Every structure is written in structure tokens, then in C-alpha cells.
Amino acid sequence: xxxxxxxxxxxxxxxxxxxxxxxxxxxxxxxxxxxxxxxxxxxxxxxxxxxxxxxxxxxxxxxxxxxxxxxxxxxxxxxxxxxxxxxxxxxxxxxxxxxxxxxxxxxxxxxxxxxxxxxxxxxxxxxxxxxxxxxxxxxxxxxxxxxxxxxxxxxxxxxxxxxxxxxxxxxxxxxxxxxxxxxxxxxxxxxxxxxxxxxxxxxxxxxxxxxxxxxxxxxxxxxxxxxxxxxxxxxxxxxxxxxxxxxxxxxxxxxxxxxxxxxxxxxxxxxxxxxxxxxxxxxxxxxxxxxxxxxxxxxxxxxxxxxxxxxxxxxxxxxxxxxxxxxxxxxxxxxxxxxxxxxxxxxxxxxxxxxxxxxxxxxxxxxxxxxxxxxxxxxxxxxxxxxxxxxxxxxxxxxxxxxxxxxxxxxxxxxxxxxxxxxxxxxxxxxxxxxxxxxxxxxxxxxxxxxxxxxxxxxxxxxxxxxxxxxxxxxxxxxxxxxxxxxxxxxxxxxxxxxxxxxxxxxxxxxxxxxxxxxxxxxxxxxxxxxxxxxxxxxxxxxxxxxxxxxxxxxxxxxxxxxxxxxxxxxxxxxxxxxxxxxxxxxxxxxxxxxxxxxxxxxxxxxxxxxxxxxxxxxxxxxxxxxxxxxxxxxxxxxxxxxxxxxxxxxxxxxxxxxxxxxxxxxxxxxxxxxxxxxxxxxxxxxxxxxxxxxxxxxxxxxxxxxxxxxxxxxxxxxxxxxxxxxxxxxxxxxxxxxxxxxxxxxxx
Numbered sequence: 206x207x208x209x210x211x212x213x214x215x216x217x218x219x220x221x222x223x224x225x226x227x228x229x230x231x232x233x234x235x236x237x238x239x240x241x242x243x244x245x246x247x248x249x250x251x252x253x254x255x256x257x258x259x260x261x262x263x264x265x266x267x268x269x270x271x272x273x274x275x276x277x278x279x280x281x282x283x284x285x286x287x288x289x290x291x292x293x294x295x296x297x298x299x300x301x302x303x304x305x306x307x308x309x310x311x312x313x314x315x316x317x318x319x320x321x322x323x324x325x326x327x328x329x330x331x332x333x334x335x336x337x338x339x340x341x342x343x344x345x346x347x348x349x350x351x352x353x354x355x356x357x358x359x360x361x362x363x364x365x366x367x368x369x370x371x372x373x374x375x376x377x378x379x380x381x382x383x384x385x386x387x388x389x390x391x392x393x394x395x396x397x398x399x400x401x402x403x404x405x406x407x408x409x410x411x412x413x414x415x416x417x418x419x420x421x422x423x424x425x426x427x428x429x430x431x432x433x434x435x436x437x438x439x440x441x442x443x444x445x446x447x448x449x450x451x452x453x454x455x456x457x458x459x460x461x462x463x464x465x466x467x468x469x470x471x472x473x474x475x476x477x478x479x480x481x482x483x484x485x486x487x488x489x490x491x492x493x494x495x496x497x498x499x500x501x502x503x504x505x506x507x508x509x510x511x512x513x514x515x516x517x518x519x520x521x522x523x524x525x526x527x528x529x530x531x532x533x534x535x536x537x538x539x540x541x542x543x544x545x546x547x548x549x550x551x552x553x554x555x556x557x558x559x560x561x562x563x564x565x566x567x568x569x570x571x572x573x574x575x576x577x578x579x580x581x582x583x584x585x586x587x588x589x590x591x592x593x594x595x596x597x598x599x600x601x602x603x604x605x606x607x608x609x610x611x612x613x614x615x616x617x618x619x620x621x622x623x624x625x626x627x628x629x630x631x632x633x634x635x636x637x638x639x640x641x642x643x644x645x646x647x648x649x650x651x652x653x654x655x656x657x658x659x660x661x662x663x664x665x666x667x668x669x670x671x672x673x674x675x676x677x678x679x680x681x682x683x684x685x686x687x688x689x690x691x692x693x694x695x696x697x698x699x700x701x702x703x704x705x706x707x708x709x710x711x712x713x714x715x716x717x718x719x720x721x722x723x724x725x726x727x728x729x730x731x732x733x734x735x736x737x738x739x740x741x742x743x744x745x746x747x748x749x750x751x752x753x754x755x756x757x758x759x760x761x762x763x764x765x766x767x768x769x770x771x772x773x774x775x776x777x778x779x780x781x782x783x784x785x786x787x788x789x790x791x792x793x794x795x796x797x798x799x800x801x802x803x804x805x806x807x808x809x810x811x812x813x814x815x816x817x818x819x820x821x822x823x824x825x826x827x828x829x830x831x832x833x834x835x836x837x838x839x840x841x842x843x844x845x846x847x848x849x850x851x852x853x854x855x856x857x858x859x860x861x862x863x864x865x866x867x868x869x870x871x872x873x874x875x876x877x878x879x880x881x882x883x884x885x886x887x888x889x890x891x892x893x894x895x896x897x898x899x900x901x902x903x904x905x906x907x908x909x910x911x912x913x914x915x916x917x918x919x920x921x922x923x924x925x926x927x928x929x930x931x932x933x934x935x936x937x938x939x940x941x942x943x944x945x946x947x948x949x950x951x952x953x954x
Contacts, residue, residue, distance in 0.1 A: 246317070246345040246365040248663065248673070249354055249616050250606050258673045258713035259727055260286070260769055260783050260817065262346040266369065269341055271868060271875055273912060273924055273949070275397065275419070277336045277344075277366060283864040283879055285817045285833035286348055290857070290886075290903075290937055301333055302857045305361030306348050306785055307813030307837040308763065309857035313733055315351065315359040318366045319486065321542050321560045324358050326596040326653065327567075327626030329736045332536055335468035335490020337417035339379060339399050342369035349785070350731030350765045352709035353675045356620060356657050360731045360763045360789075368486075370411050370474055371403030376954045377415075381924075383947025385424065386932070390943035393461070394422040397949065401470075411474040420465035425458035425500065426939040427531060428900040431524050433516045441504040448894030448902040455900075456524070457501040459531045466492035480554075481547040486540075493535035499578070501529060512578070525574045532570025532589060532636060539563040554606045562598040562624075568639060576636045585643045589636030592744075596737075598624035616675075617660040625652040625685075626737040644691070649742040649754070651686040651700075653734070655679055669717040673727075676710040681734045686741045686756050700741070700756045707732045707760055721773035725783075728766035735760065739793060739805050752795060753804040761807075763789045769817075777823035786814040794890065796846035808846045811855055813839035827871040835862045841890065853892040857903070859884040873916035882907045888938070897936075904935040922951045 242265065247257040254261055262284045274280045278289045278301065288304040303314050312329035315322070323331040344366050351359040379399040385391035401415035430453045435442055443455040468490035476482045503511040512526040542560040549555050568591055575587030582588070604618035627650035634641040661675030686700030711729030718724065735758035743753045769783030792809030815837035822830045839855040854860070866879040886903040888894050897904045909931055914924035925948050932944040 244345050244347075245320075245367075246347045246363055248661065249604055250614065250663075255717075255723055255771075256671060256715055258671075258715055258725065259351075260348040260725070260767060260785075262287075262348075264344040264346075266342050268868075269338055269343070271870065272877055272879075273914070273926065274338045275395075275947070276333055277338045277341065278333050280338050280341070280344055281346065281364070282881060283831075283833070283866060284346055285819055285862075285864070286815075286835045286837075287346060288857075288859060288862060288883065301330075303361075303364075304857050304859070306765075306817075307787055307815060307839045307855065307858050308361030308789070309855055312358060312736060313360040313761070315355050315357075315363045316366075317363060318488070318540065319368055319542065320365065320544075320558055320602070321540065322358075322562070322598070322600060322622070323366075323540075325564065325567075325626075326562070326598045326624035327564075327594050327628070327737045327742075329358060329733070332490075332492070332538065334464075334466040334492030334536065335417075335538070336366070337399055337415065337468055337470075339377065339401065339417065340368045340415055340470050342367050349727060349767055350709070350711065350729040350763055352679075352707075352731035353677045353711035353729055354659060354661060356655065356659075356677060356679050356709070357681070357707075357733045357760070360733050360761070368413075368470065368472065369403070370413055370472060370484075372405055372411075374404040375402075376952075377401045378952040379949060381947055381949030383926075383945060385942075386927075386944035386946060389424055390932075391929070391945040392421050392423055392942055394420075395945075395947060396420050397947075409476045411472075411476075413470070413472040415470045416467070418465070418467040421463065422497075423462035423464060424942070425460060426462055426942070427459040427496075428455060428940065429457040429459060429499075429529055430454065430900050431456050431528065433518075433522050433524055435503060435514050435524075436516070438506050439503055439511060439514055440506075441502040443502070446896050446899050448888070448896050448899055450893075450896050453899070456503055457499060457529050459529055460496040460499040462494060462496055464492065464494040466490065477547075482545075484542075484544045486542045488540045489538070491535070491537045493533065495533035496531050499529040525576075526578065527572040527574055527576035527589075530572045530576050530578065530636065532572055532591075533639065534569030536567045537565040538567075539565065549605075552608050556602075556604045558600070558602040560600045560602075562596075562600070564594070564596040566593060566595060568593040570633070570636055570639055572636045580635045580637065581633075585632045585634050586646075589633045590630050590646055591633055591639045591642060592628060592630045594626060594628045596624070596626035598622060612665040614663040615660070616663070618658075620655070620657040620659070622655045623652075624654070624737075626650065628738075628742050645689075646691060647743070648689045648691075648697075649687065649737075651737040651741045652684050653737065654682045654684075655734070671715045673713040673715075674711070676708065679707045679709065679732070681705050681707065681760070683734075683737075683740060683756075688741055688743070688754075690743075703756070705734070705760055707734075707762075723771040724769070725771075726766070726768045728764070730762065730764050732760045732762045735793060735805075750800075751802045753798070753802060755805045758793060758805060759791055759807045761789065761791050761793060763787050777825070779819075779821050781817075781819045783817040784815075785817070786812070788812055792844075794844055794846045806846055808844055809841065810843035811839065811841045813837055813855060813858065827869060829868040830866075831868075832863070832865040836860065844890070847890060850890040850892075853890060854887060856888055856890060857886050859886050859905075874914070876911070876913045878909065878911045880907065880909045898934070900936060900940065901938055902936045903938065904941075906933055906935040906937075906941070907931075908933055920952055920954055922953075924949045924951070 242254045316331035348362040381397045383395045397419040399417040403413040405411045447453045472486045474484040516522040544558045546556040572589045601621045606616045630646040631642040657679040659677035664672045682704040684702030689697035713727035716724040765787045767785035771781040773779045789811045791807040795803040796806045819833040861884040863882040869876045885905045912926035
């Protein structure tokens, strides 16, 4: 029925063009309104924010420079309905959960850079390490289901990081240093360096090149909490709890979490004419994290430090030294893209993007029971493993846009993505050296292919009423699935190819009954296919319970609708209110096979609904006050894999977030003050992790960050920022960073 209504609306609106054409002729007689901010992500064509369908947030270049974020995701930390969490704080590079309107997980949010997909083929995550906010021209956040234009992953919405291309010669140099207010309480010794050059040559060739580096010494944020109480003759530990309320014992920490990343960007653009241009870009980013010496809090009766102990149970339980020893990890990623756009015939515009996503190396070390601070024993199968997950994806995105019937814009095209990923786990002679590999432990691999066709019709029904109707058909296939667990009976296993088709319609209306009033509503369906990791890979986390993939997984889907109003009140003031609902189906959950194994299955249904409220007041050009509140109620409605989760809230989804801020720019001086409140989130589907202020919990928190800067000359600016001004103590799985400061110098010529 939903598909039938979508098609019916599409054809009815097409025949409505006569009335719209008459209204458009009246509009031609009106005075031309000044252009507002332009976005491209919502419709794939340039569109004013006020006229675009859906709820859209834009962080432009001026705001990025004013906030001076240290990472690209920090540019998004005051957007309503959006929560990006770095579980290790600023040094997090692997696991940064994103929640957008109650839909959690990077695999359910499409991440783009200049329209190129950043979601990794293996995990569908986008790694933020090595991306520099100084490269950005703006960030566009489009909320709601957008598979009708973009296909898989766009369940919660689309985040498009758009990089700059200078119109004139410019040189930028930026450097800074910062540390914790009280050493060891937050990240220490943050060093940042960035340099870029841009120019436009011969009025036709534009070039932009940049390089950035940052590194940090970190602090002991990763605690060692054991479920087993040390014997009576051991002292120094602290009684605590696990997030589920089970008693735990704090026996040490795993040392300062150190990290560095760097990135290089190269962009070229050649304009044959104003309408015809070609662009080429290359980005390479790297990161690596490791740890310094761990700390044990345990002491024997003589005061000597202890790194292991045995608990008198049946059978006896030994807590080994390796629990104090986290392994290192890193990633090297390249992104190549080639784009061409032109007017082919009269008003027919074409854009084509070719891209190649290449993860050369994505590795991490896991220590095993034989690991010690000084290396390992003679058995390499008990020392440690290194897991490496290279991946690659080829993408072709072809788009056409054509005005028709004097009141419509038709956007249509096709998409092809070919991807593959593999995971190889090998034993190590020495867990401290990821290159000391010996024999293969296990291996997983798989490939995927997506072919899609899409169409969207933008129809001006009246002078102040525009409809958007579109749909996309995706054909997704997985093949060459392979699992090999060395030494286990029944392996290796190869899996047959499998394909699924997904239809994604969407309908939206934008209505401006008054000059300063905009009403929007939309409804659509979106999906995301299972990842190669979910299909074919098994892994064993610290709890030692094997998580198994499932080659038979089907795509997840969501049907969402929203209704919103934006109203300009008095000079420089505006307010907006949006209500949304999401109905998720075929969610992928782990099902218990036995006490030691879990497997992913499609069993879940869930709903989320909420309200986004925004208020902004500008006082001329020098002062901006803003606040936004997002309330999201989420609930698991069905889960055959774990029925006790029914009625529980979705993971990583806060009930309430509040962002408020002040921005000042006047006479070379600028200042920002931002406060953020995030309510309790859960890691467990059954919401059993209710205990706060313990290692492994996702605590509610309220933090305030501030920055001041001064333009000392035309070319030089100095800045000083303080994060977590109130020095709030909380956990986002790991211990969150306390108060820290950072000073920077920027030179622009």
C-alpha cells in the first residue's frame, strides 16, 4: 500500500503542473528575493535552505573558524537531534557512535565527503582520524530517511563534509599546543600543526593542498576492573561496580592512551566554461594509537606490586597480567575521486563522480593470557594477535537534472558501488610488535555490489507550495563469502552469492503561507544492507563470548515521517519546532546460541519519536544566542532473540539533549561559550547497564566549553580555549577527559 500511494502521488503531482505553471508566471513579476544559504545534500541540486525539504542544519565556514574544532565531528556538537560520541574522547578514532533522531550507529547514517561515500565497506563506519576541520567549507546535515536519493545507510540521515576550493590565492599556517589543567586528569600534550595553500590560476585552474598533524600523550582513561575479588592477602584495590550493578574490583589502569594522526588533501579543478568543469581530489589519512606503561594498584603483604592473582573457585580463576595490557592499533586510508559536470543540452545538467576508497591497513592488537609487560613466553598462541582489515570500494554516481513543464525540476540517475573487505587474524611472537606475526589464527572475507536507479521530481504547485516526490530502486548482492578458522573442524567455508532488492520512496511538502513562516512535512522509507563484518566475521571481545556473523542477514529498514515549522519572529530572531517518528524493522541483534556464543539475526522492531526545538537570536552581526532541545522516546517493540528487551530504550539514544551557546564577533575579537547536556544512554539492549559513574557506563553529563580569539594583525590570529570548564567527572565507557586548555596561532596570507 505504501508503494502504491507513493506512485499515485508521483503521477498526480506531475499532472498538476498546469496550475503550477500559471503560479510561476506570477512569481516572475515579483521582485527577486535575496538568496539565502545554499545546500546541495537535501535534493542533490543547489537549493536554498528555506526551500529545501526535510530538516536541515548547516555549519558554514565562518562558524567552523569561530568554533575552531580540533576534529571534524566537533563541528557538529551543537546540532539538534545529532549526537556524536567519542568513547575515548578526542583521541577516539575507531569507535565514534552517531545517533541521529533516535537511530543509532554510524552504519545507519550516510557519511559523505564532497558527495563521496565514507562508510567503510567492512563495518560501514567512517573513521574521523586524519580529517581536518580546517579543510572544510561547510557541513550539511540532512535528517530523516534519504535512501530515495542516496540508497543504503541513509536511515537516520546524511552528513556531508564539503571541502573548500579557494577562489583566490591563500596560504594558511596554524599551530597550537594544549594540555590538561591538572596533569593526568585529561589529555596531555596535544600538538597540532596545519598548513594549506590554495590558488586560482589563469581564471580556470584551481588548486588546493593541505597537510595536518596532531598528537597527544593522553591520560589513563582505560581502567582495569575485574569481576573477581583479589584474595585476602592482597590490598590496594577499590570496590566498585560494573554498569549492570554486579560487584567489581578496580585493580589498575592500562596506562596513558597515546595517539597521533595526519592527513594530506589535494584538490584540482579546471573550468572549461562556467557550466563545464572537471575536478580531481586525493586524500590520505593515517592514525595510530598505543599506550605507555600500565599501572597496578595491587600490593602484596610486603608492599610489592602484583600483576596477577588466583581466585579460589572451582575450577580456580586466574586474573592474568594481560588484563593490564591493551594493544596498539592504526589505520591508513586513501580516497581518490574524479568528478565532471556540464550542461549537455539546453537546461539538461549532468554530474558524474568516480571514486575509489582504499583502506590499506586497519589493524589492532589483542593481548592473550600469556602476554606480560616484557613480552611473551614460548607459546605464540597465548601471546597476542594482530587483526588487520583492509578494504576497498569503487563507486560511480551519475546524475542528471532537467527543468520540465515550466514548474518542475526532474533529478534522476544511477549508482554503482563495488566493494570488498577481508579480515586476517594472526598470532604474534611479541604483542608489542604488530609485525612479529607467526601463523594464521582465522580469516574472513566477502564482497558486495550495489546497482541503483533513482528519480526525484521537484514540483512548484503554487507560488509558495513545493512538493518533492521520488524513489530509488537498489539491487544489492553479496558474494565470495569466506570463513576460515584454522584448526577447527568444518572450516574453511565458502558461501553462495545472495541478492536482495530494496525500494525506497519519499514524499515531502514545503509550504510558505507567510513570508517569515515555513512549514515542512515528509514521509519516506530507507534501508541499509548488512555489512561484510556482520555477514562473515566472528570475533571475541574481552568478555570471551564469541560474536558470530550470519551470511543470511537481510537489510534493516525504517519508515519515517516528520512535521515542522520555522518562524522568524523579530529582527534577527527565529524559532523552529519539528516532530518526527521512526518505525524500524528487521533490526540486527545478537541471539544467544549457548553460554559462549552469540550470533547476529534479523529479529527486531523498534520505534522512536521525538521533538526538536530551536531558538536563535542575532544582534546585528556581532552577537548570536542560541539553544536547541531534542527529546527522543525510543522503544524496542519486538526482539525474538532477547524478549526481555521489549519495552527498553534503543542503545546509544538519549532521552534528552540540550545545547545552548553564545557567539561574539566584534572588532577583531571573538568568543564562544557552549554548554551541552546529554541524558543517560545504554550500551545493552536490555538497558541493564543502569549504574553511573563506573567504568563502562554511558553517564548523563553537562559540560561547558569556551574559546576566545583575537585578530592581532590582518594576517595573524591567536586563540585560547578551555574544554570542560566545570571539570565534570563522568564516563563515556572510558573515563571522560577533565578540564583542559589549548592555545593556537593562525597565519593567513
